[in-house]
Each structure stands twice: as C-alpha cells, then as structure tokens.
Amino acid sequence: MPHKIIQRAAARHLPKLIAELKRKEQSPFMRTMQSETGASVMLEDQRVLMFGSNNYLGLAADSRVLHAANRGIHEFGSATTGSRLLNGSVRLHVDIEERIAQWYGAPAALAFTSGYTANVGTISALMSRRDTVVVDAYAHASIIDGVRLSGARLLWFDHNSVDSLRTVLAEAKEGSGDVLVIVDGLYSMEGSLSPLADIVDLCKQNGAAIMVDEAHSLGIYGENRRGWAEECGVLDDVDVLMGSLSKGLGSTGGFIVGPEELMVALRGSARSFIFSTSATPSSVAAANEAIRITMSDEGKVLAANVQESSRTLAALLGERGVKVESNTNGQWSPILPVLIGSEARTIATWNEILRGGAYVGVAMHPAVPRDRALLRVCVSAAHSPDDLAKVADVIRNALDATADL
Numbered sequence: 001m002p003h004k005i006i007q008r009a010a011a012r013h014l015p016k017l018i019a020e021l022k023r024k025e026q027s028p029f030m031r032t033m034q035s036e037t038g039a040s041v042m043l044e045d046q047r048v049l050m051f052g053s054n055n056y057l058g059l060a061a062d063s064r065v066l067h068a069a070n071r072g073i074h075e076f077g078s079a080t081t082g083s084r085l086l087n088g089s090v091r092l093h094v095d096i097e098e099r100i101a102q103w104y105g106a107p108a109a110l111a112f113t114s115g116y117t118a119n120v121g122t123i124s125a126l127m128s129r130r131d132t133v134v135v136d137a138y139a140h141a142s143i144i145d146g147v148r149l150s151g152a153r154l155l156w157f158d159h160n161s162v163d164s165l166r167t168v169l170a171e172a173k174e175g176s177g178d179v180l181v182i183v184d185g186l187y188s189m190e191g192s193l194s195p196l197a198d199i200v201d202l203c204k205q206n207g208a209a210i211m212v213d214e215a216h217s218l219g220i221y222g223e224n225r226r227g228w229a230e231e232c233g234v235l236d237d238v239d240v241l242m243g244s245l246s247k248g249l250g251s252t253g254g255f256i257v258g259p260e261e262l263m264v265a266l267r268g269s270a271r272s273f274i275f276s277t278s279a280t281p282s283s284v285a286a287a288n289e290a291i292r293i294t295m296s297d298e299g300k301v302l303a304a305n306v307q308e309s310s311r312t313l314a315a316l317l318g319e320r321g322v323k324v325e326s327n328t329n330g331q332w333s334p335i336l337p338v339l340i341g342s343e344a345r346t347i348a349t350w351n352e353i354l355r356g357g358a359y360v361g362v363a364m365h366p367a368v369p370r371d372r373a374l375l376r377v378c379v380s381a382a383h384s385p386d387d388l389a390k391v392a393d394v395i396r397n398a399l400d401a402t403a404d405l
C-alpha cells in the first residue's frame, strides 16, 4: 500500500478525474501524439486537425528549425550536464541571449530552460518577504509559484480591471517594502489581452514596478513581433519582460530581457537558473533559428497569417452560433475560448470533437475558475482555409451532440 501522503494526493479532484477518464478511455489529458505537430497531428492511430497547440507561427515542424536543432546536437551533444552558472553555458546560450537582446534593443538577456523556470526564478530572486506582488486573477501558475517562493505578500486584482488594480495598489502601498505588478500580455486559457498601457500608467503613478509575461504574445504581436508590450507602445516602460520559447517559437525555453543589472541579479540569485541543468543544445539552437525567422520579413507574414486565420475562424464559429468568449476589445487573439461551464459537458464535447477529426485544448480548474471550464481553440499559421471551415463544423456538431448535458 502506498504511504498515506501518496493516497491523499491521488484522491484530490483533478488527479482522480484524470485517472477515472483514462480508465473510461475518455480522457482529453496526456493523449499520445505519434508525429510532429503541424496543422494536423497523429493522435494515437488517428490523424486529426490540431487546434489545441501553441504552435502559433507553425515553426515547430519547420525544416530550418529542425536542421538547426540537429546542428546544435551534433556540435554540442545531447545535453550540457550542468547548470548555466558552472559548466552548462555553451556558445548556443550566449548566441541566443545576444540575439534576444538585439531583437529587443536591450542591453542584455538571460536564457532559462523554460518559461516556467524563468518566471519562478526571476520573481523569487527580485522579491522578498517585505515586498508585495500584485497579480491579475488569471495570471499564469508560474507567476503565482514565483511569488510563493519569494515569500512576498500576494494580492490579486480582478482580471483585466484597471479599477480593481487601482484599489489593490492603494492597499499594497501600505506595506513596508516594494511593489511589483505582474500581468500576462495574452492570457493563455481565456485568450484575453491585458489593458497594458493603462496598467503601466497606474504602476508609474504608484511607484510600482511592472513585469509582463509575453509567453503567448511573443512572435505574433508588435511591429517586430516582440509581444503585447510592443503592440501597446509601452515596451520601454516595462521593468521586467519575460518570454517563452516554447509556444510561437516552436522550441522549449524561456528568457528575461532588460538591463544588465537585472541579469547580474538573476545570474547570482535566480535559483531555477543556478540549481538546474541548462537548456539542451538542440532546443536552444532550434529557438535561435525560430527567432531569426520571426524577426525577418517572413515572420511578419506568419504573424499576419495567424491573425487572418484567427479572425476567419472566429467569424465561421459566429456564423454557426458558437460564441467565442475572449475579452480582446476588438483586437484579435490566436486563442478562441468556447466557454462551456461544466466539466462534464466540456469533456463530453471534447470527445465528440475528437470523433469528428479535430483536437482542441481543454481548460478546467485550476487553469480557469471552477465554473468556467472551456474548450481552448488555438489557431496556427500552418492552418489552411479548409482546416478552419472543417473545425468550425466539427465544433458546432459536437456542441449539438452534447446539448442535453
């Protein structure tokens, strides 16, 4: 019999649900992909349209990115077997940091093994018990985990509400330490976009620092595809900018970009940077090539393609009476959330969609609030107009098939 601490953890709602659905062969979780991810994917023995990945620019299967990964592995091996601080910094890490700094016109950048470790390491290195961190109610789990590790006081404001942030900042300023506000550019589950210009203004008025997580917005927004802060014209006002290489950039990794003093602080105190093996040569080399493409005129075309496809799919769903819930103020988003509410109907609808020949994401608590389970439909530059029309029909039919639930 496993120890009671193991039994207790396995009996929690989500672990139990995942295990039960697997037993019933109805699980949307951890399904096995048998091929690279593009417009479609082999899911077990079925080829399905892929509308549930973060492969926004379609670079995860780009031959130039794959060749770069190959060159990386042949030149530097399968792993670095050390942390960045000791033997784990190879030329590829230096190259990508130089490229990211050049992309942003910033003095320096620091590469992490993932976006998750970039957030956790950075927030916990910068903030301490005396300080307060104010985060949007829908902020990513890696932000919350970073705050928890730092020991700082954590205050929430209502999702995307500038009024709520104003109230919470007044409370935050009563504490003895410094205040950091953290928001996502593009929220990963709900597809909403942060009212960043107003948030930056409010931070300035209140003497608070601002950190922006560009994990999902990187590569698709802004004149130079540097993310939502660039699109909003506030890039120079952001104190700490974090990006992920694991989504639009088609690799795995994360980074922080900004002033040299920030990197000095992180190199010496971000625990996820110091105490974990550095990113593999293949993933860093792939990401570097993906950034090169994203920075080029071709990147501009890819970003425009995702935008057009996303607007087309939103319209096709609308024509079929499927409501897309994102809070984007007329802006486009590659993430089209179809809010269902109950977990049971969300899972049933997901299974119908799979039977219809498409894969979409599922978001349930704790990724979204308890009563807001949703289907997360994600568009990629790799999709064709036919793919968009087909998935719109599949989603409509699946919702009809589960209307009684």
Ligand SMILES: Cc1ncc(COP(=O)(O)O)c(C=O)c1O
Binding pocket: 114, 115, 116, 117, 119, 140, 142, 184, 188, 213, 215, 216, 244, 245, 246, 247, 252, 253, 254
């Ligand atoms: C908003 C946000 N930040 C950070 C991360 C973590 O990035 P990575 O997947 O590179 O670890 C994610 C990934 O899901 C995310 O959605």
